Amino acid sequence: MLRASGVVKSHDGTPALRGVSLAVRKGEVLAVTGPRGSGKTTLLGCLSGQLPVDEGEVWFNDLPLHTLSRADRERLRREQFGWVGSQPDLIPELTAAENVALPLLLAGTGRKAARIAAAEWLERLDVADCARRRPAELIQSQRQRIAVARALAPMPAVVFADDPVAPLHRANQEQVLRVLTTAARSHGLTMVLALHEPAQARHADRTVALLDGQAPAPADPAAKPAPAADTDVPDSTDAPLAATAPAAAAPA
Numbered sequence: 292m293l294r295a296s297g298v299v300k301s302h303d304g305t306p307a308l309r310g311v312s313l314a315v316r317k318g319e320v321l322a323v324t325g326p327r328g329s330g331k332t333t334l335l336g337c338l339s340g341q342l343p344v345d346e347g348e349v350w351f352n353d354l355p356l357h358t359l360s361r362a363d364r365e366r367l368r369r370e371q372f373g374w375v376g377s378q379p380d381l382i383p384e385l386t387a388a389e390n391v392a393l394p395l396l397l398a399g400t401g402r403k404a405a406r407i408a409a410a411e412w413l414e415r416l417d418v419a420d421c422a423r424r425r426p427a428e429l430i431q432s433q434r435q436r437i438a439v440a441r442a443l444a445p446m447p448a449v450v451f452a453d454d455p456v457a458p459l460h461r462a463n464q465e466q467v468l469r470v471l472t473t474a475a476r477s478h479g480l481t482m483v484l485a486l487h488e489p490a491q492a493r494h495a496d497r498t499v500a501l502l503d504g505q506a507p508a509p510a511d512p513a514a515k516p517a518p519a520a521d522t523d524v525p526d527s528t529d530a531p532l533a534a535t536a537p538a539a540a541a542p543a
């Protein structure tokens with residue numbers, strides 16, 4: 292569904308990605324791990340069309356993101372992609388329910404349907420009791436759950452989550468990661484998760500480890516790894532997967 296090939300990207304002359312190739316299958320939860328500065332955020336930015344690549348290619352199905360105009364990339368992001376950052380970034384003047392409903396309203400969903408969908412997603416994320424409250428009245432883990440609900444409610448084709456649990460306590464990190472990946476799996480969404488802690492990648496189906504802007508080359512580029520045991524991953528149209536680590540165990 293999503294494929295990067297030889298992606299090179301620098302920020303003002305500082306190399307961030309030095310030729311990264313990988314592919315993400317439909318319905319797969321892929322973790323991108325690596326130490327600070329290894330290029331995770333930049334990779335998610337390139338895969339999601341936020342950042343233009345300097346060299347290489349990024350494909351979303353049969354759409355070449357690397358040749359799309361900025362306006363076309365922005366439309367694609369709006370219509371097909373969801374984003375969860377490491378800070379909840381909610382609109383302070385809106386209630387939790389209004390924050391979650393907003394992207395649906397912007398996409399043309401009617402008011403009533405948007406309100407119902409927002410309530411359902413807040414319920415799934417265990418923050419239904421926060422619906423009428425504004426972000427300032429909530430604690431950080433509640434705000435982050437609401438940000439996750441906001442990203443998932445429009446049912447995007449791909450959800451990008453950039454270190455989504457960074458500001459949370461360890462117990463909340465586990466909970467939010469589990470909720471995020473479970474919600475993606477139960478709704479068949481594809482997810483790319485950047486994670487600072489390699490241990491957190493056990494919530495994903497597969498891990499790509501970045502180091503200094505590079506992912507390890509696959510032992511056999513033609514080899515296609517078996518899907519994770521707990522995941523039903525369609526594979527009829529996928530290219531061979533690069534930079535592949537063995538599937539991690541499913542969370543308990």
Ligand SMILES: Nc1ncnc2c1ncn2[C@@H]1O[C@H](COP(=O)(O)OP(=O)(O)OP(=O)(O)O)[C@@H](O)[C@H]1O
Binds near residue numbers: 305328
């Ligand atoms: N806007 C920017 N301007 C200049 N250099 C940048 C910018 N963004 C990232 N970099 C540099 O690019 C490299 C990769 O950064 P990136 O944020 O992608 O890594 P990361 O793995 O996500 O790090 P972290 O875990 O700290 O978020 C680093 O050397 C970083 O300093």
